[in-house]
Amino acid sequence: MAEERNVKLHGMWVSPYSKRVELALKLKGIPYEYIEEDLSNKSPLLLQYNPVHKKVPVLVHNGKPLAESYIILEYIDENWKHSPRFLPEDPHKRAQIRFWASFIQQQLFELLGRLLMTDGEAQKRTSEEAFEKINVLEKGMKEYFSEVVPDVDDQNFGFLDILVCSVFCTQNVCEEVHGVKVLDPKRNPFLFSWVEKLNQHPIVKEIYPPYDQLINFLQVFRQNALKSFT
Template sequence: MAEQGKVIFHGMWASPFARGVKLALNLKGISYEYVEEDLVNKSDLLLKYNPVHKKVPVLVHNGKAIAESLVILEYIDETWKDGPKLLPSDPYKRAQARFWSKFIHEQLFEITFLIFKTDGEVQQKAIDGMHEKLNTLENGMKTLLVQGNLGFENDVGILDAIFYSLFGGYKAHEEVLGIKFIVAEKFPVLFSWLMAIVELDVVKKQAPPHQQLVQGLQRYRNSGLKSSAST
C-alpha cells in the first residue's frame, strides 16, 4: 500500500475506543507511530489535539488531528481507499453499519462502564439494562444475517471493529465481574460473531495480555466503586 503521509496514533492500551481504531489501522496495513497516553497525566499534545473531550483515541494525519473513534474509523476508510473496505459501498448496507455501530457506541459502552463502576442494586439494574440492549442487538444482527448483510463485503468492517472494541476483552470482563454478558444460549448470533472476530490473526496479534487487562479493569472498577462510595 502506498503511504499517504505521516500517521500518529494517540491511544491507551486498555481503552476499548482505541482498540477498535488500532484494529482498523492494522487491517488497512497503515504504517503509524503509536503514542501511549497516560490518562491521569494527559500530555500537552493530547489536550491540543482533542481539546473538547481530552480523551483517546486521536489520529494525527499529516499534522491534522481527528478525534472520536467512529469519526476516525470513517476517516481511515475514506482516506486509505486501496485497503480493505470498512464500510460497504451499498448505501443500505452502509446505513445499517453506521446505525448499529452508533447503537453499540452510544448505549452499550455507557452501560458497560456503569456495571464496572457500581455494585449492589445499581449494578443489577445496569446488568438488566445490558441484557435488554444485547437482546436488541441480537435481533438486529439476526435480521442482517438473514439478509446476508452481517459481515458486509469483507471479513471485518467498521461494525465488527466497534463490536470487538467493547467485547474483545470478554474473558477479562468475566474474571473481574464474575458475569458473562454474551452467552451462546441467550445470544447465539452475537456469541458466534464475537468468537469469529477474536480468532482472527490480526485481532490476536494486537490483543493486550489477558492478565494485564484484568489488572487494568480491576483498577478501573476499584476506582469507580471508591468514587461511588464517597458521593
C-alpha cells in the same frame, strides 16, 4: 507511501476506543507511529490536538489531527480505499450500519462499562438493562446478516466487526472482574459465535493486552470506582 507513513496515533493501551483505531490501521496495512498517552498526565500534544475532549484516540495524518474513534474509522476508510472496506458503497446498507453502530456506541457500550463500576442492586439493574439491549442487537444482527454469522478475514472485516470487537472481545476478562455473564451462548448464540470468530483473527489477538495485564488493571479500576461511590 510517504504520505501513509506520516500517520500517528495517540492512544492508551487499555482504551477500547484506541483499540478500534489501532485495529483499523492494522487491517488496512497502514504504517503508523503509536504514541502512548498517560491520561493522568496528558501530553501537551494531546491537549493541543484534542482541546475539546482532551481524550484518546487522536489520529494525526500529515500534521492534521482527528478525534473521536467513530469519526476516525470513517476517515480511514474514505482515505485508504483498499480492502478491507469498512463501509459498503450502497447508501442504504451504509445507513443501516451507521444505525447499528450508533446503537452499539450510545446504548450498549457505556452501559456495559457501568457493570465495572457498580455492585449490588445498582449492578443488577444495569445488567438487566444490558441484557435487554444485547437481545435487541442479537435480533437486529441476525436480520441484517440473514441469520448467517459474518465471515471474518483480511478481506471481510467491516465497521460493525470493529465495533462489536471493541465491545465484546475482552468481555470474558470483564466478566471475571465484575461477576456478571454478559454474553451467553444460549441466550445470544449469533453474537457469541461472531465474537468467537473475531477473537481468532490474528490482528485482534495481536492488539489486545495480555490477559493478566488487563485483569489487573480492571480490578484496580473497579475497586477505585466502587470506593468513589461509597
